Amino acid sequence: MNVSSEMDKFARKLERYLDEILPKEEHFPREFHRAIRYSLFVGGKRLRPFLLEAVYSLFRKESERVLPFAAALEMVHTYSLIHDDLPCMDNDALRRGKPTNHMVFGEAKAMLAGDSLLTYAFELMASRSDFEPSVTLEAITLLAGAAGFRGMAGGQFVDIDSEGKEMTQPLLEYIHTHKTGEMIRAACLMGALLASAPDKEKEAVNEYGKWLGLAFQIRDDILDCTGTARQLGKSPGKDKKSGKATYPALFGLETSLHLAEEATSKALSALDGLGKTKKEVLEEVALFLCSRET
């Protein structure tokens, strides 16, 4: 499969769905809906929704059924970006080459837009799923766990807490596997969960997602060092300037490239538990994501 064009195709489908389920901008309070839509439609790879759909499609047809969950993943991801960009967090003025939410709407409204995206993600899954209610509850539990204090938010907390302190490998791995890794793992596992995949295959997908998440974030760190502003849609070298915890900062570029490869090959090894065809698809996805230049 051509991963890049499959990602694009699914991104368009997801965006049509998001547009359909979100209140239009003419509804009161109009500016609120504008703020919510602004960050959701500013672009992005839609990686987490794509991973969910790709894994689900290994096991089942009619992948439209996953749309409420795919949309929820993207909303939770978007909320985290809006809050992360705020002055009290990373204080970023640009995201994907556009002004960040609070630069356009102000801090208070940006925070509320993030809060609402997080909240609506759960409403969406609970109200629009056509899977078995018990399976839907498992998916909600999975996403909430991956996003909360044991997952993404925990990683963000440690990231902030470690600014200006001495960084160690275990701490950096904690930040990366939680801040980015958990949502990527959850996206993969949710695909297998909704497809009611056998336990052994669920476990393989979960392990794959875990290592893929780490590899993805190390790649992100590397690109921040080596990419151009045009490729990244943000100022390269920003992480280094702000003293952010990154792999290149701790290990240097060479070793980081090696560690990214190592994480990728762990992701690939996890796929041994799947059949040949399934394995090939997820291998291609991992290799594509871990060699990307943007």
Place this chain on the structure above:
Amino acid sequence: MNVSSEMDKFARKLERYLDEILPKEEHFPREFHRAIRYSLFVGGKRLRPFLLEAVYSLFRKESERVLPFAAALEMVHTYSLIHDDLPCMDNDALRRGKPTNHMVFGEAKAMLAGDSLLTYAFELMASRSDFEPSVTLEAITLLAGAAGFRGMAGGQFVDIDSEGKEMTQPLLEYIHTHKTGEMIRAACLMGALLASAPDKEKEAVNEYGKWLGLAFQIRDDILDCTGTARQLGKSPGKDKKSGKATYPALFGLETSLHLAEEATSKALSALDGLGKTKKEVLEEVALFLCSRET
């Protein structure tokens, strides 16, 4: 029933449950769990959980079953207070007589503590409910709807957006019914929903909750004008100083008292759809809440 002592009793039970389900402070990252617990255990009437339990108990025994939902309501309420107190919102240094979350932990960590409480509320309902999965999904939908852009967050947005603009009665009613009212309505309705009450009684409870929420918030505005710091645990008159949208500011104190009574009596009228015993309990609750001095 003695509403005040029943509220206290249930508050203690809820607090024991919250303590049990939240990670202990010795778990990594320790400060995160401290920040989350700080605002949750700083006190408060636990009004929303109490309303849920009180309504549920009209219809069913074994009200321990509602604890995950009662805790979720309180977590969502607490998250909203933490975010509301932040410098970019109301910029409050005191809440319930104690320093607000960001005064203790800083803005970034306070925001993340709020985010995590919101997220964990959904995880809790999805993972710990022993009601039918389809009923659990309805309760999640209800809470998310009441907390999100069509509910509480929508009210907060309009509240912020209207600062410094001319206030009108419809706008002020929108703010109050959404910012406070929706979560109180949801608490009441959730009790009836989890109890699988008949549709007619659900509708009565929903209407009751709607008017109770408005009456409660008008009472809050009035107390801000007339209460003492000791009674309120915050500086009285703060709303007026900050140009906040309140009933006394728009209508004066006398008319506000009258409007609070009017909303209370609408709440009471809604109870005509319930049997005598049920009606009496909820009447007492409404009259207690709408005559409170703190």
